[in-house]
Structure formats: C-alpha cells, structure tokens
Amino acid sequence: MEDKVLDIHNLVAGLIPAAGASHRMGQDKRRLRHRGKTLLENTIEALADGGANPVLLVLEPSSPCAQLPGVSQVTVVVNPAPERGMLSSIRVGIEALPSTVSAVAVLPGDNAFVPAAAVAALLRHYAEHRPLLLAPRYAQGRGHPLIIDRRLFEEATACDDAVGLRQLVRRREADLELLSLDYDGAEQDLDLPEHLERLDPT
Numbered sequence: 001m002e003d004k005v006l007d008i009h010n011l012v013a014g015l016i017p018a019a020g021a022s023h024r025m026g027q028d029k030r031r032l033r034h035r036g037k038t039l040l041e042n043t044i045e046a047l048a049d050g051g052a053n054p055v056l057l058v059l060e061p062s063s064p065c066a067q068l069p070g071v072s073q074v075t076v077v078v079n080p081a082p083e084r085g086m087l088s089s090i091r092v093g094i095e096a097l098p099s100t101v102s103a104v105a106v107l108p109g110d111n112a113f114v115p116a117a118a119v120a121a122l123l124r125h126y127a128e129h130r131p132l133l134l135a136p137r138y139a140q141g142r143g144h145p146l147i148i149d150r151r152l153f154e155e156a157t158a159c160d161d162a163v164g165l166r167q168l169v170r171r172r173e174a175d176l177e178l179l180s181l182d183y184d185g186a187e188q189d190l191d192l193p194e195h196l197e198r199l200d201p202t
Contacts, residue, residue, distance in 0.1 A: 012123050012147060013101040014052030016043055016074075017089035018109030019060040019082035030065050034112050041070030042112035047145070048073060050119025052105050056096060058089040087164040091157045102130075104153075106165065107145035113188045114144055118181050122147055125179050132175040133168075136186070142178065143187035 018030055018040055030040040037045070040057075047055045055074040059065055060082040077096045079089045090106060097104060103126055107114060118136055126134055126147050134147040146165060148156055152172065159167040169176060 011102045011127055012052055013097050013104045014047035014050075014055035014074075014119075014145075015090065015093040015097070015104045015106045016040070016047065016055070016057045016109050017086050017093060017106065018043075018065065019058050019063070019079040019089045020086060020109075028064070030109050031068070037070060038065075038068055039112040040065055040109050041068055043107055043109050043114070044070050044074055046112075046114050046116045046119055047105060047107055049116035050105075051123045052119060054098065054101075056093045057109075058093045085161045085164065087159055087161050090165065094153050094157055097153075101150065103147050103149045105145040105147045108189065110189050111144045114186050115183055118183050118186055119145060121181055122179055125177075129177065131177040133172055134177050134179060135169075136181045137178040138181055138183060138187040140187045144189075 031038045033039075034042055044055060044057065056077055057071060057074045058077045058079050061078055061080060063078075065071060066076060075096075077092055079092045081088055086108065094104060105119065105122065107119075122134060122136060122145065125131075126149075130149065131147075132149045132152055136143050136145075146169070148165075148168075152168065155171075156165060156168050159165060
C-alpha cells in the first residue's frame with residue numbers, strides 16, 4: 001500500500017494560479033485570513049497535504065505573497081503579464097512543470113475551502129483510471145481542483161485567454177469525469193465583499 005501511495009503522489013503536480021488583482025473583492029484576497037492562515041496558504045496546504053507533488057505557485061512580479069511563510073514549501077513561478085488573465089498564469093505554470101508528471105491539479109488561489117482529503121481522493125481516482133480531465137462534484141455542483149492529463153497540456157495552453165480553461169472543458173466535455181465528493185462548502189470561492197462572511201479568521 002505504501003508503494004502505491006508514493007506512486008500516486010508522483011503522478012500529479014499541483015498548480016495554483018494566483019497572480020490576479022482581486023478587483024471585484026477590492027482588496028488582496030490571497031492574504032485574507034481563514035483558520036489561522038491566509039487563503040493562499042490554505043490552498044497550498046490542501047494541494048501539498050493532498051499529495052500533489054511538486055506544487056507550483058504562479059505570482060505576479062514583486063508579489064507581496066512571495067514572503068508568506070507557507071510559500072516557502074512550493075516552487076514560485078512568475079507570470080510577467082498577469083493582466084492577460086488567469087489562463088496566462090496557468091500557461092506559465094504548465095510550461096514550468098517537470099516532464100516527469102503525468103497530470104496537473106489546477107486549484108485557484110482563492111479556493112481555500114477545498115480540503116486536502118478531496119485532493120487526495122481525486123489523485124487516487126486519477127491514478128486508477130487516468131482520465132483526460134477530472135473534476136469533483138460537490139453538493140452544490142462542479143468544483144476544483146481540475147485535473148488535466150499531460151495529453152491535454154498543449155490544448156490547455158492554446159485556449160483563448162478571454163475564455164480560460166472553460167474552453168478546454170467545453171471542447172472535452174465527453175472526456176471529463178466527475179467524482180462525487182461529500183465536503184460541505186468545498187465548491188465555494190471568494191470573489192465579492194459579501195463572500196467574506198464565509199471566512200473563519202481564527
């Protein structure tokens with residue numbers, strides 16, 4: 001069993017696109033506090049503890065997030081043009097992945113409610129079935145992370161910046177597997193000021 005766990009952990013890298021400006025929130029949501037850590041550190045922890053290896057974090061140049069304690073455990077990649085949107089960060093991250101990984105789990109930096117257990121369940125499913133695309137289905141609908149097999153890396157990076165990975169998912173709907181997971185609130189993210197009530201800063 002231990003050998004299989006190690007194999008699973010070496011299959012899928014983690015990728016956190018987090019170079020955005022948080023315009024709708026009105027403040028840097030990556031550094032908001034939730035359960036004693038910043039949102040970004042919670043996201044890093046979920047991927048790392050869930051078994052993604054390595055974990056790449058994409059930030060803007062001179063990002064204030066680069067100095068967060070939890071960032072020291074991941075590989076930081078700089079997106080020189082984050083104004084192009086989230087897909088530009090995903091593209092930079094995919095291009096920086098080691099050639100040894102079979103897939104990547106993409107988890108945006110504001111999805112701090114995804115538990116490590118959900119990531120681990122997705123990685124196990126990927127290791128057993130090797131789908132081209134895999135996403136969780138939580139109680140309130142489809143969520144993150146999205147796991148993309150290496151066979152789709154080129155297609156993913158060629159998507160339109162204005163559409164993002166939604167374009168890939170639409171094109172490959174027939175190849176997308178959904179894994180039902182029972183983690184309350186895991187599908188939530190934080191985009192607007194009224195979403196701040198979801199946080200537990202203690």
